[in-house]
Ligand SMILES: Cc1cc2nc3c(=O)[nH]c(=O)nc-3n(C[C@H](O)[C@H](O)[C@H](O)COP(=O)(O)OP(=O)(O)OC[C@H]3O[C@@H](n4cnc5c(N)ncnc54)[C@H](O)[C@@H]3O)c2cc1C
């Protein structure tokens with residue numbers, strides 16, 4: 001992928017047009033509205049540019065644009081904007097909140113939309129409801145280890161490669177860009193990242209197959225199915241590898257097979 | 267000022283040797299029979315490390331738990347952003363660590379302003395936290411043999427910090443969140459997301475529940491319970507610019523304070539020396555750069571005032587390596603507060619660097635020369651990349667620019683040994699309480715404290731309090747006190763909407779933050795604090811008259827949410843300044859210029875200030891009452907910190 005244009009350091013961008021999705025509530029229709037930003041520093045982050053817009057709107061007595069955000073450091077997974085048709089915008093491996101205006105040029109028109117996916121209904125403007133992700137975790141995205149009974153931490157050695165691979169998958173910030181980027185609205189990358197994190201570790205083995213089964217089935221209840229487009233990986237701000245999906249599928253198939261044997265036996 | 271212990275501020279630390287107190291407590295405490303636990307409802311507000319671990323554990327024990335967060339998911343809590351690591355006295359590396367040493371370091375690091383009993387317990391349970399988190403699947407860094415790796419952090423002499431790359435907070439929070447999610451799935455916890463606590467309710471001298479606002483509909487609703495836990499984080503955003511997430515706020519703690527929970531040591535705030543300086547006036551927050559960078563980076567500023575030449579063109583003879591000059595033995599590794607003040611003095615005297623002249627250089631040229639670029643990249647590659655992403659500058663070629671920023675708040679709701687506030691039935695955990703860090707927190711100790719409170723302290727201490735309440739009736743949400751609190755909250759939000767002035771909540775927040783930063787930030791003076799206390803009430807009055815909130819009160823309205831939070835920050839800000847003014851000494855993060863020795867080091871006054879200041883609400887932050895809990899040091903001897 002080509003890195004987008006860099007505006008030279010220390011310049012002001014002028015005359016930007018923002019085309020923003022506005023929608024009053026979950027049950028209302030929405031529409032694009034255009035706003036102008038006369039001038040903004042290249043040092044400003046994309047969300048700071050939206051702060052400036054909102055200050056301007058409030059100044060004019062209009063309602064501010066609603067958008068989700070919190071840490072502004074790319075780790076909480078709250079920010080979630082479709083920028084010019086790309087989830088989290090043009091910079092690879094970067095969440096919306098880490099994107100800076102130096103990646104844009106003066107006189108540009110920037111289209112800003114919410115995540116669009118059946119499983120993520122729009123709440124208002126650019127804010128969507130991603131609680132279907134929580135349902136997936138609640139159904140099995142954990143290791144059962146009630147507080148108090150854990151053995152000494154060093155009694156469970158974990159081979160460094162396994163620990164590193166688990167960590168690679170565990171970095172998922174739960175933002176939903178993978179779903180938003182997927183033509184089918186599938187959540188396979190998110191779900192598989194959690195399955196891989198836990199199933200790669202020795203602590204996760206006891207529930208390995210039941211976890212894969214429960215999580216995949218909950219995922220299927222809410223989300224579309226994966227047809228291997230790979231858009232998810234390209235959009236993921238944590239660059240989670242699509243390989244985790246193969247791992248999840250393998251464990252899921254094994255779970256189904258093992259369960260049939262169990263059933264046959266009983 | 268009275269020195270007699272106020273009975274409301276009895277610490278309840280058990281008698282006995284320091285190492286026996288916690289086991290004595292657990293042996294003596296009352297228990298609730300497993301079958302009776304489900305008869306008790308416990309509310310946990312906040313689902314960060316402290317709240318998620320408490321809610322999950324209480325539900326596992328069998329209590330009915332209702333958990334609340336203003337986030338869309340528990341996984342978004344600010345704990346997620348912690349980078350460095352978590353301390354525990356495991357002594358896995360045989361380098362002489364022990365529970366006692368962690369206890370001692372925490373007391374000393376806190377500049378002798380924390381309660382010994384609480385701190386020792388924290389050090390004791392630290393080891394259990396690591397066991398618990400590993401069992402949960404937290405992918406901590408490992409050595410090649412598969413055992414856990416540790417590093418030394420923040421100038422500690424032992425390696426006791428466990429970490430998961432630069433994302434320790436994320437991995438710990440996900441561990442606690444997953445445990446909580448399991449309980450939600452099993453029905454042990456009911457989660458109310460995008461729901462904000464706007465008031466607490468007391469009936470007959472006990473906390474009877476809370477009033478919350480549904481952020482999607484604006485609807486106000488009451489929830490009654492036998493006990494309420496606030497695990498709602500710190501108040502560092504009072505400075506407007508800080509390393510905290512944008513939504514962190516003091517509302518929950520502040521509303522509880524107004525209902526009788528005393529607020530302890532609000533002036534104890536921590537400034538972190540290595541943050542990326544503000545780059546333009548629209549900036550909304552500051553980003554922390556790991557402290558580890560000071561291991562190889564050299565801090566310098568140009569000798570000449572307002573020298574705008576690029577760093578490379580400033581010859582050695584025209585550079586001032588401030589920390590190496592002032593603190594020859596610690597050099598660039600001087601403690602957080604000392605390094606911060608040195609940077610501030612350099613910038614204040616016109617030696618700042620960068621387009622806004624608001625930072626100091628952190629230069630890696632010498633390290634690259636000595637170690638080679640590859641080694642530097644191996645050590646700090648990801649941090650350099652993060653810096654470049656934000657600043658647009660390449661630190662391999664030009665020095666990083668850094669400046670101190672608000673990072674953590676040691677002050678918070680006063681709690682006793684059981685983590686109960688001065689309101690019976692109301693508890694505070696994690697950064698929201700004041701308990702363990704005294705006047706200064708050590709690196710990697712906040713995550714430890716949040717999880718200690720939630721996993722290993724509250725589940726015991728709440729049971730002790732609840733046991734006598736079995737089968738006794740408690741007030742429900744139809745009680746008039748709940749209705750009144752709902753009405754008050756409704757009026758409050760309608761009032762913000764009704765002012766229809768000209769300035770946004772953010773505008774006021776920025777102005778408030780500027781005053782607090784200038785006068786109650788890194789360096790405080792009597793004159794400055796008095797100036798702040800004269801400016802704040804008039805700015806607050808302007809807020810009440812000239813605020814503009816657009817939108818309505820019946821759908822998502824982030825401007826309205828912000829208005830409520832800024833309102834509470836104003837009141838807290840005044841109390842902070844009063845606390846800083848009254849504490850006529852320097853200790854930890856509280857540096858009063860009048861109280862320093864000839865070399866510019868903080869001068870404590872143990873005779874007059876070895877106590878906790880616990881403020882009592884009296885209708886107006888300008889007239890709150892200062893109560894004290896004396897601190898007794900039975901185990902550790904009071905000594906002066908020295909880093910020369
Ligand atoms: C950038 C950064 C790096 C850090 N690095 C480290 C580190 O390396 N090691 C370390 O030990 N510490 C570190 N800290 C400090 C540490 O992260 C925090 O002190 C700690 O995570 C706080 O946890 P908590 O559970 O108390 O609160 P939080 O994680 O802040 O959670 C607060 C919760 O309360 C909820 N809440 C708040 N108010 C309300 C309300 N009114 N109604 C409903 N819900 C509410 C929020 O939704 C959230 O769920 C760092 C801090 C920062 C800013």
Ligand code: SF4
Nearest residue numbers: 172173175176178236
């Ligand atoms: S897999 Fe990547 S894109 Fe999907 S939720 Fe996780 S971090 Fe976001």
Ligand code: FES
Nearest residue numbers: 070072077079097
């Ligand atoms: S706001 Fe936290 S990841 Fe973007």
